[in-house]
Amino acid sequence: MVTTATDVAPPGNPYRDGCPSRRILDRIGDRWTVLVVGALGDGSVRFSELLRRVEGISQKMLTQTLRGLERDGLVARTVFPEVPVRVEYRLTHAGRTLREPLTALREWAVAHLGEVSTSQAAYDTGA
Amino acid sequence: MVTTATDVAPPGNPYRDGCPSRRILDRIGDRWTVLVVGALGDGSVRFSELLRRVEGISQKMLTQTLRGLERDGLVARTVFPEVPVRVEYRLTHAGRTLREPLTALREWAVAHLGEVSTSQAAYDTGA
DNA sequence: CGGAATCCATGTGGATACTG
DNA sequence: CAGTATCCACATGGATTCCG
Numbered sequence: 546m547v548t549t550a551t552d553v554a555p556p557g558n559p560y561r562d563g564c565p566s567r568r569i570l571d572r573i574g575d576r577w578t579v580l581v582v583g584a585l586g587d588g589s590v591r592f593s594e595l596l597r598r599v600e601g602i603s604q605k606m607l608t609q610t611l612r613g614l615e616r617d618g619l620v621a622r623t624v625f626p627e628v629p630v631r632v633e634y635r636l637t638h639a640g641r642t643l644r645e646p647l648t649a650l651r652e653w654a655v656a657h658l659g660e661v662s663t664s665q666a667a668y669d670t671g672a
Numbered sequence: 673m674v675t676t677a678t679d680v681a682p683p684g685n686p687y688r689d690g691c692p693s694r695r696i697l698d699r700i701g702d703r704w705t706v707l708v709v710g711a712l713g714d715g716s717v718r719f720s721e722l723l724r725r726v727e728g729i730s731q732k733m734l735t736q737t738l739r740g741l742e743r744d745g746l747v748a749r750t751v752f753p754e755v756p757v758r759v760e761y762r763l764t765h766a767g768r769t770l771r772e773p774l775t776a777l778r779e780w781a782v783a784h785l786g787e788v789s790t791s792q793a794a795y796d797t798g799a
Numbered sequence: 800c801g802g803a804a805t806c807c808a809t810g811t812g813g814a815t816a817c818t819g
Numbered sequence: 820c821a822g823t824a825t826c827c828a829c830a831t832g833g834a835t836t837c838c839g
Contacts, residue, residue: 559778561727569788573701580686616792618788632820664766668743703831732804733832751801
């Protein structure tokens with residue numbers, strides 16, 4: 546059987562060039578989305594708290610990532626007009642559905658860390 | 673309860689700055705890895721066939737993605753010294769374990785395509 | 800056929816400074 | 820506190836050309 550991009554996957558086919566599902570995969574595939582979604586967890590989390598939870602993320606990237614997720618309807622942003630201002634983020638229902646696949650990914654990464662590192666070392670030595 | 677990056681996740685903590693699991697997530701988070709792994713499926717696939725299956729990928733990027741996966745021990749490369757040369761790629765056992773979480777991701781993307789697009793349109797209109 | 804090498808445009812993201 | 824704005828360095832990745 547000869548398989549092509551046309552029939553290798555169901556409708557909403559990310560293998561197709563123009564398919565919008567590509568864009569979604571691209572967004573998930575940025576440096577921080579996976580971690581930010583994970584860091585949000587079940588609760589409402591403040592901006593500064595997220596900044597602390599996701600080590601190494603800059604304030605600019607956290608803002609940008611949150612805006613993207615908000616635009617996608619995956620994160621809700623609430624401003625409490627106190628002084629000083631308090632802003633909390635939490636996953637929407639749709640956002641929570643994303644947690645499962647992303648958690649699986651993170652767990653895969655952690656579980657196969659050693660295996661992958663070993664393989665890399667062997668490859669670099671000149672396999 | 674106050675949660676920090678230190679206790680928000682188990683050992684091999686991708687939320688920690690220097691953790692190697694970060695690198696793995698970064699690799700998965702490139703433009704093509706998810707699609708290439710999916711396109712490999714169960715079988716042995718030729719380079720040119722992959723190029724056709726994953727629409728829009730350039731030859732350079734396919735090569736680069738495959739090299740990365742090979743280095744990680746997720747893909748095996750076999751050269752058949754015929755004329756002209758034939759090269760086939762297939763997922764290793766470790767590579768196949770990655771398929772499940774990635775498939776879940778792709779399916780999430782396809783399933784939530786409409787929802788996300790609608791939200792984006794609303795956001796852009798000025799929500 | 801399956802690359803490797805090169806060149807170059809663009810995007811991503813970090814550092815810093817400033818604001819409501 | 821939670822951003823916004825700017826500048827800039829580097830990585831990503833596309834197009835093209837050449838090779839075993």
